[in-house]
Amino acid sequence: MDSETKEASSGIEADMTRIVVLATGGTISSRQHSEGGSRAKDNAADLIAALDKHGFDDFGPGIALEPQDLGVQNSFNFAFADLSRIAHAVAEILHREDVDGVVVTHGTDTMEETLALLGFTHDDPRPVVLTGAQRSPDHPDSDGPRNLRDAILTAASPDSREQGVLLVFGGEIHAALGLRKAHTLAPQPFRHRSAGALGTITGLSPRFFTRALWAEPLPLPDHEFERQRVDMVLGYPGADATLLRAAVDAGATGVIVLGAGAGNPGSALVQAIQEAIAQGVLVGLGTRTGGGPVAVIYGGGGAVDAVAAGAVPLGDLPATQARILMALLSSTHPVEEARELLAARLTSAG
Structure with a gap:
């Protein structure tokens, strides 16, 4: 996939399925730091470029990717204000008629909270899909590019419409609500308390076994929520x-x-x-x-x-x-x- 296909442009991609990749940080963007440990570093454009490098740019024709950034940090530092910024950023993106879906890259540590806020407030039939990684991009077996590819395919699928907010991780598709991180290191760390996955990614095709329940949305959070x-x-x-x-x-x-x-x-x-x-x-x-x-x-x-x-x-x-x-x-x-x-x-x- 060349850079012209990945980046938003006027006219050329009018008939393409446009997916905005909104990066917020997390392991999927983290690299070893000189002061010790991994820290969030890569932005949305870096994450998209890594799809080519690792051979996960095989979307087939018709998908255009647009990178956006909303800070780059590890999610264990997030507060209510950060979650609110993500929810408002997603809503602003979906005010655009030329957008067909949103993928949010996010740290796994507190992804369940952001999934909840988006899940309770999302009021658009177009899909919002969260993903991340358990192994950073400088790890020899990073899972980030595959997860991102699968999330993009799911966000671009017509079958994902009117299913609210989804998580795509480790080859599985999950509903946002009821989900929690249940393992610290496993390649698929997410699990529902009493239910299973909605579907899987088979090859380049998201396949749903069932559909997510979508409750009446609540208003987007305001400054009072942050307090x-x-x-x-x-x-x-x-x-x-x-x-x-x-x-x-x-x-x-x-x-x-x-x-x-x-x-x-x-x-x-x-x-x-x-x-x-x-x-x-x-x-x-x-x-x-x-x-x-x-x-x-x-x-x-x-x-x-x-x-x-x-x-x-x-x-x-x-x-x-x-x-x-x-x-x-x-x-x-x-x-x-x-x-x-x-x-x-x-x-x-x-």
Whole structure:
């Protein structure tokens, strides 16, 4: 693929499928740094150029790539403001009628949060596809070029329309919501709590087994979203109210309590949940396990008591993604209304 095909131009590519590659950093762009360790470095044009170098420029005719950059950093440094910038950048790109899809390259560490924000707010039938890498471009077996090629093919496929936001990674296609990074180093680190992949990349063809559910979109985040504080508190043997009270004292508008098993926090945390709710804090009840939904089964300090105290069970939604939803709702609604909307959204998703 030559440079004229890859870069946006007027007139020449009018009949082509135009995919914008929006780079934000992450392992897919990281290289060894003189001060030690890998750091994000490559921009979108570098990532596209690497497709040629590694032999993954075999899209077939009709796809034009346009590089855009939105900072180059590793996603473990992201805050709500960074996630908001990505969501607004994607929305701005999709204001253009000449764009057929967007691919966002992103670090895997907090990709599930950005997937959540985009998944909750995306309101366009054109696909938004996130991807990244587990091995950097200076690694002898980097997975970035293949993942990027597969993401571009998926974004360009008519079958991806009206499926909301997708993740393409390790040859698989996943829905944005319900997804979490479940392994530190595996070539395919992402997994849904209770579901599987939507499809796979076979050769140069994305193949869907099923379609993603696409809920009613929420408004894009504003500056109030960026100011939200939503903390997470882990339940464990001997856990008391100290950390949850500290979160409330620090100004948290929301807290997620990650209970043991199916979401059982223990009696001390149930008492703290009740106190937090009395102070106007939105409380979600999650599970510290890696799979399965929150299930309201046990009393005596279990999920039954936590829900009776006012916590909202998060169902299948990972706590990392529920945190984004809670921040969105808390930024635009009073706490009681936010609690009702949170419960309704989670019920409809289940």
